[in-house]
Amino acid sequence: MVAGTLIVTNPLVGQSVDSRVVALLNEISVERLATTIDTLAGFGTRHTLSQTDSPTAGIGAARQWIFDRFRSTGPRLQVSFDTYRVAPQGRITREVELRNVVAVLPGRSARRIYVSGHYDTVARPEGSNRFEWENADLPAPGANDDGSGTALVLELARVFGASDVEFDATLVFIAFAGEEEGLIGATLHATRAAEEKVPIDAMFNNDIVGGVIGGDGSADSRSVRVFSEGPADSPSRQLARHIRDVAARYVPGHEVRLVARADRFGRGGDHTAFNQRGYPGVRFTESRENYGRQHTVADTPAGVSAEYLARNARVNAAGIASLALAPASPLVMSDRGRPMLRRGTTGYDATLTWREVPGATAYRIVWRRGWALDWEFERIVPGGTTELTLPSVSIDDYIFGVAAVDQAGLSSLVAAYVNPPRRRVEIQTR
Numbered sequence: 442m443v444a445g446t447l448i449v450t451n452p453l454v455g456q457s458v459d460s461r462v463v464a465l466l467n468e469i470s471v472e473r474l475a476t477t478i479d480t481l482a483g484f485g486t487r488h489t490l491s492q493t494d495s496p497t498a499g500i501g502a503a504r505q506w507i508f509d510r511f512r513s514t515g516p517r518l519q520v521s522f523d524t525y526r527v528a529p530q531g532r533i534t535r536e537v538e539l540r541n542v543v544a545v546l547p548g549r550s551a552r553r554i555y556v557s558g559h560y561d562t563v564a565r566p567e568g569s570n571r572f573e574w575e576n577a578d579l580p581a582p583g584a585n586d587d588g589s590g591t592a593l594v595l596e597l598a599r600v601f602g603a604s605d606v607e608f609d610a611t612l613v614f615i616a617f618a619g620e621e622e623g624l625i626g627a628t629l630h631a632t633r634a635a636e637e638k639v640p641i642d643a644m645f646n647n648d649i650v651g652g653v654i655g656g657d658g659s660a661d662s663r664s665v666r667v668f669s670e671g672p673a674d675s676p677s678r679q680l681a682r683h684i685r686d687v688a689a690r691y692v693p694g695h696e697v698r699l700v701a702r703a704d705r706f707g708r709g710g711d712h713t714a715f716n717q718r719g720y721p722g723v724r725f726t727e728s729r730e731n732y733g734r735q736h737t738v739a740d741t742p743a744g745v746s747a748e749y750l751a752r753n754a755r756v757n758a759a760g761i762a763s764l765a766l767a768p769a770s771p772l773v774m775s776d777r778g779r780p781m782l783r784r785g786t787t788g789y790d791a792t793l794t795w796r797e798v799p800g801a802t803a804y805r806i807v808w809r810r811g812w813a814l815d816w817e818f819e820r821i822v823p824g825g826t827t828e829l830t831l832p833s834v835s836i837d838d839y840i841f842g843v844a845a846v847d848q849a850g851l852s853s854l855v856a857a858y859v860n861p862p863r864r865r866v867e868i869q870t871r
């Protein structure tokens with residue numbers, strides 16, 4: 442057995458909570474979320490090609506209202522439209538101006554944490570199974586898909602933006618456009634971010650997070666699913682583990698159910714656009730979906746529970762705040778993409794090295810057996826340490842990671858030593 446402390450698998454035991462995070466969670470308002478859902482559904486449709494010249498209906502009114510709501514939070518939020526002109530293609534049947542709505546809360550460092558929902562909607566004609574992508578005037582209230590995610594983003598922007606908590610990470614609250622036509626707003630934004638090498642540590646995407654009763658009549662108001670891309674060591678999986686663990690501490694009684702796949706079967710969401718460009722990101726979706734309401738005129742506020750949505754907002758807030766207050770993750774991969782993990786001087790030890798992180802007062806070294814999904818063992822070493830050898834521990838049989846911990850006990854995401862892909866060998870024959 443490996444020398445280390447066995448990690449207590451019940452995260453409710455022996456884990457403290459941070460009073461700043463608790464104070465933020467207490468500000469989340471069920472009533473405010475309910476009112477926001479009503480307002481968003483009240484625009485009639487938020488179809489990408491719907492009208493932009495009415496102050497009360499269509500996507501133009503909706504995006505201006507979201508912009509104004511961000512603005513009304515106060516001077517800490519930097520609010521803007523992230524605007525693109527999109528040519529006709531696929532489900533976009535005419536040239537259209539597309540606007541993501543963005544609110545940035547600057548932190549001490551440039552690293553960013555995103556929380557998102559998409560504010561556009563679509564609905565099939567009543568009684569039809571077929572989409573008419575050019576038909577922008579059909580009623581498409583989108584209360585749950587994705588008024589719920591948009592309301593959650595607006596509520597977190599209000600709570601975080603109005604607080605006086607200083608975060609290390611810069612927070613980005615974003616309502617995406619053009620999701621229904623193929624993740625268009627998120628793809629354009631993520632592409633630009635990747636080109637400009639914007640450091641994005643985490644992306645919390647919320648899409649359909651307000652419904653409690655599934656289309657099959659089953660109900661679950663006490664859990665939410667979090668989907669994350671593989672492999673098991675990916676930063677997205679590590680983000681998912683973090684969310685589950687902090688949820689257990691800060692929102693007890695509301696379970697985060699991790700699903701080890703990028704999204705629901707055969708489907709994608711705005712986080713996918715970020716994942717494809719190398720950014721860690723997960724998707725939140727309610728436990729029991731009602732497919733009969735989605736993309737129809739029946740996706741009304743009656744299908745959304747503001748109490749349930751508020752619990753999901755608190756899970757997001759706990760995950761975001763605890764990461765944004767904590768130090769950055771240590772670098773454990775070299776500039777050339779090689780893991781900083783060696784077999785030690787004997788050839789049979791595990792020697793881990795990592796880069797020092799400003800603000801870290803300790804490092805948490807974790808490891809698990811190669812077939813385990815969760816970290817099983819840990820050791821804490823003081824700040825200033827950048828190397829640890831575990832004698833007679835096989836780097837082939839175990840997976841390793843390091844997190845930076847600050848004075849308040851807040852931990853960064855674990856950075857895992859990821860096995861690099863092998864180069865493909867081609868053999869020539871005669």
Ligand SMILES: [Zn+2]
Binds near residue numbers: 587648649
């Ligand atoms: Zn959606």
